[in-house]
Amino acid sequence: xxxxxxxxxxxxxxxxxxxxxxxxxxxxxxxxxxxxxxxxxxxxxxxxxxxxxxxxxxxxxxxxxxxxxxxxxxxxxxxxxxxxxxxxxxxxxxxxxxxxxxxxxxxxxxxxxxxxxxxxxxxxxxxxxxxxxxxxxxxxxxxxxxxxxxxx
Amino acid sequence: xxxxxxxxxxxxxxxxxxxxxxxxxxxxxxxxxxxxxxxxxxxxxxxxxxxxxxxxxxxxxxxxxxxxxxxxxxxxxxxxxxxxxxxxxxxxxxxxxxxxxxxxxxxxxxxxxxxxxxxxxxxxxxxxxxxxxxxxxxxxx
Numbered sequence: 001x002x003x004x005x006x007x008x009x010x011x012x013x014x015x016x017x018x019x020x021x022x023x024x025x026x027x028x029x030x031x032x033x034x035x036x037x038x039x040x041x042x043x044x045x046x047x048x049x050x051x052x053x054x055x056x057x058x059x060x061x062x063x064x065x066x067x068x069x070x071x072x073x074x075x076x077x078x079x080x081x082x083x084x085x086x087x088x089x090x091x092x093x094x095x096x097x098x099x100x101x102x103x104x105x106x107x108x109x110x111x112x113x114x115x116x117x118x119x120x121x122x123x124x125x126x127x128x129x130x131x132x133x134x135x136x137x138x139x140x141x142x143x144x145x146x147x148x149x150x151x152x
Numbered sequence: 153x154x155x156x157x158x159x160x161x162x163x164x165x166x167x168x169x170x171x172x173x174x175x176x177x178x179x180x181x182x183x184x185x186x187x188x189x190x191x192x193x194x195x196x197x198x199x200x201x202x203x204x205x206x207x208x209x210x211x212x213x214x215x216x217x218x219x220x221x222x223x224x225x226x227x228x229x230x231x232x233x234x235x236x237x238x239x240x241x242x243x244x245x246x247x248x249x250x251x252x253x254x255x256x257x258x259x260x261x262x263x264x265x266x267x268x269x270x271x272x273x274x275x276x277x278x279x280x281x282x283x284x285x286x287x288x289x290x291x292x293x
Contacts, residue, residue, distance in 0.1 A: 005178035006202040010209020013171035020164020041161040048165030053263035056173030066180035087250020092276035094242025096283025103185040115229040126244020
C-alpha cells in the first residue's frame with residue numbers, strides 16, 4: 001500500500017503543472033522572455049508553491065521520521081561549488097532553448113508527442129553521460145591515489 | 153502582460169508545493185524530478201519503486217484530466233530537431249552536474265533556504281532568460 005503515497009504525490013504535482021499552465025513550453029517561455037510580452041505567471045507559481053512548502057518543510061523538521069517509516073533523505077551538501085554553478089548554467093540554457101524542464105517534459109509523455117519523446121531520450125542520454133563521466137573521473141582519481149601510495 | 157494568469161498559477165503552484173511536502177512527509181524523499189528520473193537510469197540500486205510510482209502519477213495526471221474533459225494540448229516545441237536534442241542533452245547533463253532542476257532546487261531547496269539551491273535557482277533563471285533573449289531578440293527566432 002505504501003506505493004499509493006508517491007503515486008498520489010505524482011498526480012498532485014502533475015495536476016499543479018497542468019492547472020498552472022507550466023506544462024506548456026509557450027507559457028514558460030512567456031515568463032523567460034522578460035524583454036518581450038512578459039508573462040509573470042511562473043513567478044506566481046513559485047511564490048504559491050513556496051507559501052505551502054516553507055511551512056510544510058518546517059513541519060518536516062519537527063517530525064522524527066516519515067509516515068511510511070525509514071528516514072528523511074536530505075541533501076548533504078551545503079556549499080556553492082563549481083559543478084553546481086556550471087550545471088545550473090547549462091540547465092538554464094537548455095530550459096531556455098525549448099521551454100521544457102524535467103517535470104513538464106516527463107508529464108508531456110502522456111501526449112505521445114514525438115518531439116517530447118526525443119527531448120526525454122536526449123535528457124536521459126545527458127544524465128547517463130554525466131554519470132559515466134563522473135565514474136571515469138573517480139576511477140582515474142583512485143588509480144592515481146594507488147600509484148602515489150605505491151611510490152610513497 | 154496579456155497572458156498573465158495569476159489565479160490558475162497560484163492554485164497550480166500551491167498544488168506543486170503540497171506535493172513536495174507530502175512526498176517528504178510520507179516517504180522522506182525530495183520531490184526533485186531530475187533526481188527521481190535519473191535514479192531510474194542506472195541498473196543498480198533498489199529504491200526504484202517510489203520513483204516509478206511518482207512518475208506514473210505525473211504522467212497519469214493529464215490522462216485523468218482528459219477523461220474528465222480537460223485534455224492537455226500537445227506541447228509546442230521548435231521545429232528544429234537539433235535544437236530539441238541539444239536542449240535535452242543540456243537539461244539532462246546540467247541537472248545531474250548541478251544536482252537538481254526547477255523542482256528540487258527551485259521549490260524544495262529554496263523552501264529549506266539551502267544556499268546551494270538559492271544560488272542554482274538564480275543561475276538557471278538568468279541563463280534561461282539570456283538564452284530566450286538571444287534567441288528571440290538578437291537572432292530573432
